[in-house]
Amino acid sequence: MSKKGTRRHASGGPTMADLAQLAGVSKITVSRALGDSPLVNPETRERIQALACEHGYKLNISARNLRLRRSHTVAVIVEMKPSTDRTMFDPYPLVLLGGISQELTAAGYSVLLTTRQGASAAAVQAADGLILLGQGAHQDAVRRFDKLNLPMVVWGAQSASDTHVVVGSDNRLGGAVVARHFIALGRRRPVFIGNPSHPEIFERLNGFIDALAVRGIKPLLMRRDEFTMDSGMDAVRSLNERKVGFDAIFACNDLLAMGAIRATLDLGRSVPADVSVVGYDDMPLGASFLPPLSSVRQDWQEGGMLLARKVLALIEGEPASSESLPVSLILRST
Amino acid sequence: MSKKGTRRHASGGPTMADLAQLAGVSKITVSRALGDSPLVNPETRERIQALACEHGYKLNISARNLRLRRSHTVAVIVEMKPSTDRTMFDPYPLVLLGGISQELTAAGYSVLLTTRQGASAAAVQAADGLILLGQGAHQDAVRRFDKLNLPMVVWGAQSASDTHVVVGSDNRLGGAVVARHFIALGRRRPVFIGNPSHPEIFERLNGFIDALAVRGIKPLLMRRDEFTMDSGMDAVRSLNERKVGFDAIFACNDLLAMGAIRATLDLGRSVPADVSVVGYDDMPLGASFLPPLSSVRQDWQEGGMLLARKVLALIEGEPASSESLPVSLILRST
DNA sequence: CGGTATCAAGATACCGATAACATTTGATGC
């Protein structure tokens, strides 16, 4: 019905060719005009821009990506098991994502969200860069994505053998800070609750141990795999049953800490008079807990932004190095 | 140096044309072979696939998207304010995302994550469909994205004026279920704590009010804007100061409920003997709370999956209608 | 006035994949 040049395509709006015909110029001039290139006459440019606006022109991103050979997209691969696992129910990964998203968006990039399973799903290859999240995302996963040969940045704990860029909060420091706090309080029998098979937790434990060693103190490790209050309560009860003495608890997560506090109180001991407790993550909830919980805070948002900045740097061909974010000890009543 | 046909491109691997030359066939045959088309000889297919694998061939997604005029991508637009806002720190939106991601991935689609600000960032237009998340995402936002003319599905509360597909959990039912529970317990002076300016909360309140009205009961509304324990405690204290009697509390969020319980206990009243309390969301934490919290549970994961299925249907040109997800009342000790 | 900058716009050639149509080849049928 309508002529070739003015027809609308199935997927919707007019193309540059259509606009070109409407304006009586060539495609390339339209391209330049819309790109604010100085190569077009300002008058022509405005005329074309007005026309584009009027006809609801939308740039075809796929076409541009093909020609420019870059997608302005960064794939974020998240460990998301649909189980009662930590990652999924913790609010923090979301904050991390928020930081990433904010920074990438500001730079004109988009975020392609992928779970590990779906990571093969084609689209990832089209990304200009890769961000790997999730504590499980190590070695095996890293190698898998290394093959894609894309600029890649990983969130997590660093290890000497890493060939890629790793950003993470300084878990070792987190452990050390708590240790020094306990030392200052004169505590002699500290306990660590958590699962050191996660690299991050392992680092916290190491920082804790090393800083305590300065005073010749050796902490007791209560390994617990779940990051729940129940698990924390269980750990303390178990200590009691085994008649192990303790005067300080460092839990690698706030929920564990709260559980530990409750169990400790149940045993008739006072927090913090008899036992000092420090958690990790500084959940908003912790401040309202009774007694208000002391905790180690990491700046997840900043972490996300840093991750984003690193990939962007790599994409631009600039160098980028691994980096640890500082943490801070928030002292409340425990 | 190397010949035209066998050269590697800047962005990396070989193209179909390269493979074609290596195999001594034409591009299209390669395309068919890699797509497992029945139009190629099985032998040829395997030979080409082996070749592709050996040379690390990667499909150029942009090119395919351009040609096929679809990106196999759905944009998810999330309200993500970098403030102490609810959305960002609640774990649930993440679960929603998980459900979406899982379902889309299974269908061979990718998820393009965008914040509302960045939603103009080009790439969204390339998506085949749109999912809008976040309680603030209404009317204004919806209209804005409507212009893109893409299949769109919104998470949230339905309203009669909606022209688009809305999926959400049945908040009205959630309120009604709690009301009926209170009635069964013989409660006469129920209180609702929450902020009804959020459409979802408004629905919960309405369901609550209507179901109570059957017995001629009118609940008291304690409007509180923050979704924190402190806010819940404050609400109950304020009730006490104003000498308002109450024997049941429906808090529109578990944290509010926990705060309310604590304040109630502080006043020397018993839960649940004197006052029944029900929260919303059924946080894992609620089960470990003392006393274990009763709560209304929504299946966020399922919600995400449903959202995904609806957009996919729309993308395929099939019809899709708004839908509410059932909720369940989890009774514990309160 | 010839010659060179400078500016605006066009022509052409891709980017890498795939759909639609065309061709070759060998097998089968009568």
Next chain:
DNA sequence: GCATCAAATGTTATCGGTATCTTGATACCG
């Protein structure tokens, strides 16, 4: 032996932009 058909592969055009190289017109200079 020739027509017919199916299988396997090839040709060509196209998706919608943009880089590169040209061209044409005007201005400027000595």
